[in-house]
Amino acid sequence: MCQAAVAATGPAARRCHRHRCRAFLPGADFLTPKAIGNRIKAKGLQKLRWYCQMCEKQCRDENGFKCHLSSEGHKRQMEIFGQNPHRIVEGYSEEFEKTFLDHLKQAHPFSRIAANVVYNEYINDRYHVHMNSTKWLTLTEFVKHLGRTGQCKVEETEKGWFITLVHRDEMEEIEGKKRAKRERAEQVEEERQRRMLQEQIERAQKMARTDGGGEQPPGATELRREELEQPLGFQLAAGRGAAAPSAAAHDGQQQRERGARPALAFEEEGGGGASAGKGAAGGRKSKIEELMEKAASDAARAAATEQQQRLDYWLAPGIVVKVLAKKLGDYYKKKGVVLRVVERYRGEVEMSDSGDVLQVDQAELETVVPQPGGTVLVVSGPHRGARGTLVGIDTKKFKAEVKLRGGAQDGRSVWLEYEDFSRWQGTFK
Incomplete structure (x- = not known):
């Protein structure tokens, strides 16, 4: 008898085919009925209540599941889950929905079939995402979700819920996403233009208030004629020449004959300061501001009229x-x-x-x-x-x-x- 047969003790010993004797060898319990039964049980689907989705571990009985819950690995996974539970549940829900629809697209692309049949086919894969880890508590809620989102056509009958896959054109979906992105960009651009226009209006109003207070704004200003209907005339100080006063007097006589007063471009500091100060103090608005205010009032009037209608x-x-x-x-x-x-x-x-x-x-x-x-x-x-x-x-x-x-x-x-x-x-x- 060989040394292995001499050392063999207990029920784990098996026959040594070489020496025709019982010998203890490593892995001797691999072919025992208990080991074979355990492997058969591990192959099939187990009860869902004894499955841990975070650890992806399936336990065969309540005692094993209880031992798993007290393990260090499970506690670490639950700490991760506690940091952001909503996002983890959403992730499992998205994965469950995607894999379920992929199975439906491959197995029943054009059929009207019971939702329970599809679900039983889907869970045959032992590595699938379990529904108890998603935001849907029952299969009925998940089927209603597919109907609300337009991914499946859902019908409730006496025999249960039936679903039919809705086929969408991928090019249309891509175009729809591009169109939505373009509309968002247009809205952002319109909002930016509106803010810029509002800032320009406020800046112009502030400059107009500054002009009205007698203070000149820094930088270049616009040269405007205050009286557009009257011709432009010139008035020079006396003593600066003989021809200029006579020409000015001649022009003034013609204006008086026509019953209009000439608009003066240059005046003396003593005589013209009052009229110039009056024009500045009046705070007359530029044509651009008048047009902008008119356009805003017309738009508001049109909007009010349409709102009334x-x-x-x-x-x-x-x-x-x-x-x-x-x-x-x-x-x-x-x-x-x-x-x-x-x-x-x-x-x-x-x-x-x-x-x-x-x-x-x-x-x-x-x-x-x-x-x-x-x-x-x-x-x-x-x-x-x-x-x-x-x-x-x-x-x-x-x-x-x-x-x-x-x-x-x-x-x-x-x-x-x-x-x-x-x-x-x-x-x-």
């Missing part, structure tokens, strides 16, 4: 609207025609697909933009009540060009916001 109710019979009330369930985001307006703010809407008649408040409805060539009714703004034809749509500015029909504005094209008009169920006479 905009009413807080816009429902009208015959227009097509979309229901935005989630509490209405099956009617959510479906279209209907307004049959009658009740007390200005509520309308009786006949749903297009089912024919049901609902009474919905206008706060839970929105206007519908038809395809180019469709008929519309203006429901808000200065052209309220006018009918027209949709000519084109500017998706960047969220506006549409409408050609008005009938009345004094027949044939006129105007640009309107999306909420100022809606699709109209009617024909022109």
